[in-house]
Amino acid sequence: MSYTATYSSPMGMIVLESDGEVLTRLRFVENSETQTKAIKTIPTIPADALPIFMEVRKWLDDYFAGKRPCNVPRLNPPGTEFQHRVWQSLFTIFYGQTKTYGEIARMVGCKSARAVGQAIGRNPIALIIPCHRVIGANGSLGGYAYGLDRKKQLLELEK
DSSP states (O other): OOEEEEEEETTEEEEEEESSSSEEEEEEEOOOHHHHHHHHHSOOOOTTSSHHHHHHHHHHHHHHTTOOOOSOOOBOOOOOHHHHHHHHHHTTSOTTOOEEHHHHHHHTTOSOHHHHHHHHHTOSBBTTBOGGGEEOTTSOOOOOTTOHHHHHHHHHHTO
8 A cells, every 4th residue: 555645845845655664755746737736636644644754754844944864764765776776875975965976886886877877867765865966077966856956955955
């Protein structure tokens, strides 16, 4: 069974998904009319109905208050073994810091920064798995599934 809750952040609506025990997805939802209607059709439960949603809410509250969240909620994102290696490596990028796609590639033993970028782009638990902290080798922001403006806002929040 899958459960969904929403979280209203200063950067927009966030949808949380869980199997009832762990967080499986976390995504920003844009405010367009179509997506707003889509949010209303998602069957949701109150954010305090499951312990995992309360853990995630606490993490998000701390994060958006400019604090460094201490305890990572229990996560189980769907993905391949390679994607999981890449996503796990992102936890080595501390709050307020960045690493390049190439640095991550070297960490996971991959010769392709592009393959790492593709795995990062498929991160289903944005924010908590800090893919926004990965930048291009030349200092460019690179990409972000939720837009470069939001990536810039997240990096500025962490400064």
